[in-house]
Amino acid sequence: MIQAFIHAPRYHVLVEIALVIWILRLLFFTKSYRSERTVLTEKEKEDLIEDWQPEPLAPPLSESDAALLNVNERIVDRHIWEFCSKIGKHVTVNGHECLNLASMNFLAMNEDPLIEEDAVASLRKYGVGSCGPRGFYGTVDVHLFLEEALQKFMGCEEAIIYSYGFSTVASAIPAYSKRGDILYADESVHFAIQKGIQASRSRVRYFKHNDMDDLERLLQEQEREDQRNPKKAKVTRKFILVEGLSMKHGDLCPLPKLVELKNKYRVRVFMDESLSFGTIGKTGKGVTEFYNIDVTEIDLITGSLEYALGSVGGFCVGKSYVVDHQRLSGLGYCFSASNPPMLSQAAITALQILQDKPEKLERLQENSKWMHRQLAQIDGLKVSGEAISPIIYVQLSDATGQTGVDRALLQRIVSECEIQGIALTCPAFLDDEELFVPPPSIRVAVNCDLTKEEIDEAIRIIQNVVRDVLSTRDAFAQ
Structure with missing residues (x-):
């Protein structure tokens, strides 16, 4: 050991000596340093507390916060x-x-006595909450029943439910679109979709509201860019984001032209039917039924249980391999407590009423x-x-x-x-x-x-x- 110390490089010895000195300082000098701290009297403490002005929890409102200043x-x-x-x-x-x-109690489900009766029965059977996320210990049989009912009603392969309508589309978008992908979004998409776009960190290009010519212009620009860099184009996914019934304007998206562009430029279409579900179409299936377009033409449909059905939560429907991906990648599904059983049962009953009446x-x-x-x-x-x-x-x-x-x-x-x-x-x-x-x-x-x-x-x-x-x-x- 002595020989190793003698033959060791000088800089190595100096570094080790410095480390030993630093360790000794920590061991023997920290106590004496702490003991030299100033000890305040009770009066000094009271004076400091009296003079302390805490920062506000939220910043003061500005003139632009019209909704809060009302x-x-x-x-x-x-x-x-x-x-x-x-x-x-x-x-x-x-x-x-x-x-x-x-x-937005479109079908008057809030006042239906049958829904209330079934919800109360479910409350007595399961209790108030589900006590955990779906993937852990929060899955109750009524969740599976509701998913099955939605899947059959919409004519899709599979359905998945969320406990909050806002988080449904906001979680679904970043589950598929990542950094480097491209999102083509209608400029009037509602706030939840905007938050999903932001969470995805994808490149977003907005087209004018319901303007399919403007959308095609953007798709053509990207097609030319892909031809210049085909290697990058192979790993870049492209999605179109629209609402079936616009939350900001109350008009329908031109779905036939949208499907035509989807097939022509080979992009995926995500459509939010939060308002059109249960209100548009002969039986309330939404915009696809209104335009008589096969639901399989849409890669993913998101919707809300909070408008037509008068419950709480949201859902996604589509092909099995698409929907299943959310069970491990949808943040609102994986990390939020599942929908309270009584609200899922209320949605099941409301959906049945929609079909029966x-x-x-x-x-x-x-x-x-x-x-x-x-x-x-x-x-x-x-x-x-x-x-x-x-x-x-x-x-x-x-x-x-x-x-x-x-x-x-x-x-x-x-x-x-x-x-x-x-x-x-x-x-x-x-x-x-x-x-x-x-x-x-x-x-x-x-x-x-x-x-x-x-x-x-x-x-x-x-x-x-x-x-x-x-x-x-x-x-x-x-």
Whole structure:
């Protein structure tokens, strides 16, 4: 050992000596250093605590946070004479009894006694929660029953359910598209899809809303780029992201042309049917049924249980090998507690009601067409969206172009309608985070239980309020 020390390189010996000195310092000098720390008196501690100003948990709101700065709080409460009332066809807002044209309870499943009865029975059998993610100990038989029911209803090979509608599409997109892949997305896709795009870290190229010519232009540009670099093109996956029924505009995607482009340029199509599921098509299967297109033409369909079915959660359907991939790669599926059994059972019952009572869907579509037609006749308003859509967006036909002024005018219309017994809402967006925010509008949600007389009365009230509010527009703007 001594010989090794003698023959060792000098720099090696110096490094070892330095290490030994450092270790000795840590062992013998740390205690004395700690003992020299300043000890505060009780009064000094109290003074420091009194002077301490904690930072706010959230930054102060700016003028752009319109949704959070809205001072017109709208409190939905239950009837005084009822122990527990549901938010259905009628609702009490700030003490006003209103016809509900704000909630997306399209098929009136929120008030169905059979759904409530089955959910309560499931609650008594399984308890409130499932206590874990699906892949560990959170799978209950009703989850499998719901997946089977959705798979059969949509005519696909397999289905998978999530416990939260927002996380469904936001988890599905990054499960397939990764860094280096390309996403072609409609510029009006809703916020959950935008978050899925962001999580995927893929290259995204937005095309104009429902503009298939613009989409084809982007696909052609990429085709030319692939020809210059065929090696890279082989490992680059390409996806088109669209909504069946637009959350921001209330119109349908041009699916026939989309399928044509898909087959021509060999890209995959992911379609979110959150709003169109249960509301569009002869039996409520969505946009594929509306256009009579084979559901297998769409690589992955995502949907929500929170609108037409009145439950909570989301689902994906498609080919088995596509859906199965999410059971190990869908973050919202792998790491979130599974859907509470009673909510899965509620969705099963609601889906069965949809199939057993097709007249619900027929009434919804008739009401949507009638509401759209009547709203379009009101002077001062411009109606957008498909006539068959259960959500209708109404804008000012002569907008000022100033977002704040137009939004305030529309909010005033909503408030006045509420006082006169009609509950409406202005859709809110996160202006600092969402892309391609649409102009201010009023959103009208139709449900199947509305009568023609109720719709006509609502139109009469809205028309009078719009006339009164717009007559004072100049004074209001000043």
